[in-house]
Amino acid sequence: xxxxxxxxxxxxxxxxxxxxxxxxxxxxxxxxxxxxxxxxxxxxxxxxxxxxxxxxxxxxxxxxxxxxxxxxxxxxxxxxxxxxxxxxxxxxxxxxxxxxxxxxxxxxxxxxxxxxxxxxxxxxxxxxxxxxxxxxxxxxxxxxx
Amino acid sequence: xxxxxxxxxxxxxxxxxxxxxxxxxxxxxxxxxxxxxxxxxxxxxxxxxxxxxxxxxxxxxxxxxxxxxxxxxxxxxxxxxxxxxxxxxxxxxxxxxxxxxxxxxxxxxxxxxxxxxxxxxxxxxxxxxxxxxxxxxxxxxxxxxxxxxxxxxxxxxxxxxxxxxxxxxxxxxxxxxxxxxxxxxxxxxxxxxxxxxxxxxxxxxxxxxxxxxxxxxxxxxxxxxxxxxxxxxxxxxxxxxxxxxxxxxxxxxxxxxxxxxxxxxxxxxxxxxxxxxxxxxxxxxxxxxxxxxxxxxxxxxxxxxxxxxxxxxxxxxxxxxxxxxxxxxxxxxxxxxxxxxxxxxxxxxxxxxxxxxxxxxxxxxxxxxxxxxxxxxxxxxxxxxxxxxxxxxxxxxxxxxxxxxxxxxxxxxxx
Numbered sequence: 001x002x003x004x005x006x007x008x009x010x011x012x013x014x015x016x017x018x019x020x021x022x023x024x025x026x027x028x029x030x031x032x033x034x035x036x037x038x039x040x041x042x043x044x045x046x047x048x049x050x051x052x053x054x055x056x057x058x059x060x061x062x063x064x065x066x067x068x069x070x071x072x073x074x075x076x077x078x079x080x081x082x083x084x085x086x087x088x089x090x091x092x093x094x095x096x097x098x099x100x101x102x103x104x105x106x107x108x109x110x111x112x113x114x115x116x117x118x119x120x121x122x123x124x125x126x127x128x129x130x131x132x133x134x135x136x137x138x139x140x141x142x143x144x145x
Numbered sequence: 146x147x148x149x150x151x152x153x154x155x156x157x158x159x160x161x162x163x164x165x166x167x168x169x170x171x172x173x174x175x176x177x178x179x180x181x182x183x184x185x186x187x188x189x190x191x192x193x194x195x196x197x198x199x200x201x202x203x204x205x206x207x208x209x210x211x212x213x214x215x216x217x218x219x220x221x222x223x224x225x226x227x228x229x230x231x232x233x234x235x236x237x238x239x240x241x242x243x244x245x246x247x248x249x250x251x252x253x254x255x256x257x258x259x260x261x262x263x264x265x266x267x268x269x270x271x272x273x274x275x276x277x278x279x280x281x282x283x284x285x286x287x288x289x290x291x292x293x294x295x296x297x298x299x300x301x302x303x304x305x306x307x308x309x310x311x312x313x314x315x316x317x318x319x320x321x322x323x324x325x326x327x328x329x330x331x332x333x334x335x336x337x338x339x340x341x342x343x344x345x346x347x348x349x350x351x352x353x354x355x356x357x358x359x360x361x362x363x364x365x366x367x368x369x370x371x372x373x374x375x376x377x378x379x380x381x382x383x384x385x386x387x388x389x390x391x392x393x394x395x396x397x398x399x400x401x402x403x404x405x406x407x408x409x410x411x412x413x414x415x416x417x418x419x420x421x422x423x424x425x426x427x428x429x430x431x432x433x434x435x436x437x438x439x440x441x442x443x444x445x446x447x448x449x450x451x452x453x454x455x456x457x458x459x460x461x462x463x464x465x466x467x468x469x470x471x472x473x474x475x476x477x478x479x480x481x482x483x484x485x486x487x488x489x490x491x492x493x494x495x496x497x498x499x500x501x502x503x504x505x506x507x508x509x510x511x512x513x514x515x516x517x518x519x520x521x522x523x524x525x526x527x528x529x530x531x532x533x534x535x536x537x538x539x540x541x542x543x544x545x546x547x548x549x550x551x552x553x554x555x556x557x558x559x560x
Contacts, residue, residue: 003506003557007499012558038498038514039528061528063498064558127498 005117014068019075024057028142033134040066046138051082065124070131072111096125148451154538156182168508171546176487176534177512178376188439192432199428218438225441227362234387234424235434239353240276242372242387245400247280251287252398263289266316270295272325275517277351301328301477312340319348323355327516328477329487338367360449380440384433394420401426452537459535460486463544476530486535495558497531503554
């Protein structure tokens with residue numbers, strides 16, 4: 001296995017220059033998610049306009065995979081309806097469980113296909129999913145409000 | 146026989162395999178679990194092949210052989226710890242040993258010396274592994290006792306100036322790690338044990354990171370209970386030790402009840418067998434216990450003092466090398482005074498999880514994260530660290546491989 005499959009340029013770029021990494025003062029729901037196996041933490045604010053996710057901001061500490069993944073997800077899922085966001089999230093989760101057999105649909109997942117290599121490293125899947133699970137949780141809470 | 150890690154490595158079959166496409170295995174994660182010598186593997190296999198039967202039961206030759214081997218292991222471990230044979234209790238690991246003590250204390254009725262109530266205190270430290278923290282948190286919650294703790298100084302030592310305020314007439318239990326699995330700090334016992342006994346408190350020692358690495362004599366330490374796991378001491382998984390002073394084991398109520406721990410049973414009541422049986426209900430992990438007996442024989446034949454001396458040299462070497470790099474911050478004592486071979490550190494600009502992944506690609510196995518001591522790593526302001534932990538089969542070459550790996554990772558992640 002080549003480490004470059006895991007640490008794609010796109011991932012390291014997002015890690016060094018993360019998107020939406022500044023918590024907005026106004027939000028509908030705030031969630032705090034932790035990866036108890038490695039101590040990564042993320043706080044995430046979400047705002048809905050109707051059934052569209054209109055703002056995602058976050059702050060956190062963690063490894064390059066977890067930080068790049070939340071940066072990518074926060075950029076990809078903003079502006080999407082809750083249904084579309086959910087289906088993209090499911091496609092991403094499916095990619096993560098693919099044990100290296102899938103490369104991901106770039107038309108749907110955009111930059112997130114760069115995380116495909118994570119699926120070959122079982123211990124890192126939770127890192128990649130941390131931000132996505134936070135967005136899923138926050139979206140559900142916001143839509144139930 | 147002089148100590149030669151290269152000869153010792155030949156006893157451990159795992160070192161004959163390679164890692165990540167043909168690389169030499171550099172195993173620096175013995176603090177999580179140690180590798181196993183062939184004699185321990187053989188002992189487990191031989192038990193299943195030749196002697197398998199439920200110990201302490203059965204009127205047949207196999208049951209006799211199994212019981213002899215099992216009780217033989219208890220005697221070996223008692224000698225290894227400087228304990229009486231009936232004081233050695235087999236559990237499935239240190240976590241169970243510590244929970245056994247905490248739950249058994251929680252079962253103590255009013256009048257029993259272990260009975261805890263509101264106003265009593267349980268003392269731990271901020272450097273405890275979760276396994277020696279949460280059982281006491283839970284015991285405090287169940288009994289109304291107060292949980293208090295030693296703080297950890299910035300250099301990773303217990304703040305002993307707190308002894309007079311922390312160990313008072315209301316202190317009933319002092320539960321402390323002997324060597325921190327994160328910091329490598331070896332805690333001074335004499336002063337704490339003396340203060341605890343002056344107020345009638347018992348001292349529970351989490352010796353997971355010390356028993357495998359140095360000579361431990363429970364009588365010399367003057368402690369009351371001790372816990373360790375076999376798998377960190379070149380033994381099998383699934384077996385641990387809870388040691389307690391005989392008179393305390395007599396008064397301590399049982400934790401798990403059931404078969405083989407009773408003196409007499411009616412439909413409505415039961416009385417207990419004396420220790421160790423009182424704390425060993427059910428058919429135990431026999432092959433693992435026997436394997437642990439062989440493991441302590443293996444360690445004793447090499448000599449715990451020789452192992453400790455070897456680790457001291459290795460630790461000193463790696464500490465010096467880590468401290469010489471500006472981007473590396475060592476978390477824990479920077480001197481070799483009362484310091485064991487667990488070295489935790491951070492590398493500027495690289496998250497430990499990424500560093501661990503990079504090192505793995507070079508065949509180097511380390512641990513990353515909070516090391517099951519989250520309150521400690523948070524208090525030190527480093528949510529996660531990378532840890533290298535050394536053992537008898539490690540070499541200076543392993544240290545150098547780690548340093549090369551760290552330098553390569555620094556280039557890789559800053560490209």
